[in-house]
Amino acid sequence: MDSEIEGDLNCNRDMNLSHAMLNDPISCNAYYELFQTHDDLFKDKIVLDVGCRSGMLSLMAVEVGAIKVIATGNMESADFVEKALSGSEKEDIFESINGSIEQIRLPYGLKKVDIIVSEWMGHAIFTESLYRDVIYARDKWLVKGGLIIPNVATLFMAGISKHVPENFQEDEIDSEDEILLEDYVRPDQLMTHRFRLKITNLSVANKEDEYFQGPFGMNALRDGEIEGFVLHFDVAVAHDKISMPLFSIGPRAPKTYLKQTVIYLEDNLMVQKHEMIEGYIGMFANKSAVRGVEFILGMKTIYESSSEMSE
Known part of the structure; x- marks a missing residue:
């Protein structure tokens, strides 16, 4: 470009x-x-x-x-x-x-x-973020022991039930192409406990830490269908001189300017209360989108399938 x-x-x-x-x-x-x-x-x-x-x-x-x-x-x-x-x-x-x-x-x-x-944070922390800019500035100009504010963002994911995006008509989300979007999920749509995917601390992070992949596991809160997963995060400051939570963009928190990221499954997943849902998720650079990321989501044990999504 x-x-x-x-x-x-x-x-x-x-x-x-x-x-x-x-x-x-x-x-x-x-x-x-x-x-x-x-x-x-x-x-x-x-x-x-x-x-x-x-x-x-x-x-x-x-x-x-x-x-x-x-x-x-x-x-x-x-x-x-x-x-x-x-x-x-x-x-x-x-x-x-x-x-x-x-x-x-x-x-x-x-x-x-x-x-x-x-x-510096974007959606799902890294989409549209200034992560690399802050890392560059830290390595070049920040004094030893200097502060970065805010410096900590903790990324979570959770399974959700059927989700109708805000300002959308019900029949507008039935397209198979609509598998990823930025929106807000209500607390009553949560189908699982949240799982902590990653803690990012800009005081010690490397620029390669922006992208990752790894397993997840979460228990179902009730019987029903999981239609997709929501990614959200908490923001905080954590230094020797100061430690303070700032805000969350999770479904149970008030809405902020940062939306959550919703990843739909191609096929809904039937679960029973307390059942374990396992799989893996990856986030990688999307070379075709400025400051964009690509997600890879796979389910294992009870749902043997995988799909790729870009944002």
Whole structure:
């Protein structure tokens, strides 16, 4: 894909996410509590906002005492932060840098930053994420022992019953081609306990950790049919100096700007209460989609089949 076209696609996606973030009270309030409760961590520190998706984390860092906040990525959100600070005594603290993370240089000859903030998570953590950008910034600029906020995302999956997507007509989801979508699942649709697939900690992760495969096993909550699986995750901060859960995008949690990922089965799976459902799942780079991923789902023991899906 032409690099200029790819850049435009990334920008459009980031802007769509930024508007959704700013209108999401769940994540906004979680970040606000984090910054206000731990404002001492930011005082007189140099902060790098990787992606600047909504500009919210940059603005909060300025407000709680950072000596310099540098934003990369979404220049429209960076402009929003500049306008919000314009005319105040803190307007010179914030600065944005245009360009890809691999091409930019920090201003004033700076070599390191004390803290990286980023709204890096995408759907199923890694779809449309800034994971690799944060890893790159961490390895190049973050001081030893520096903080990444937020740095932990824990991915779960659970079996679900028949699911009708929001704003869809009942007869619109019967197509065999509709096997993967981003949506919200209600708690009463859960057919199994949740299974923890992966914990991602950006403080220690490698860029290859973005993709994985492995087995899963979960018990049925009741008799019925499993139509598919839902992927969702919890977000937290976990460092020596700070440990705090932020928000969840699970079916039992309030809705956020991040949707869950629903993977349909080609054939429904009949289960009985307490029965174990076993299988494997993989997530890999989708080379045909910018920041996209491909899922591979297979069932074993009681459901011998597999299928591939892309997002």
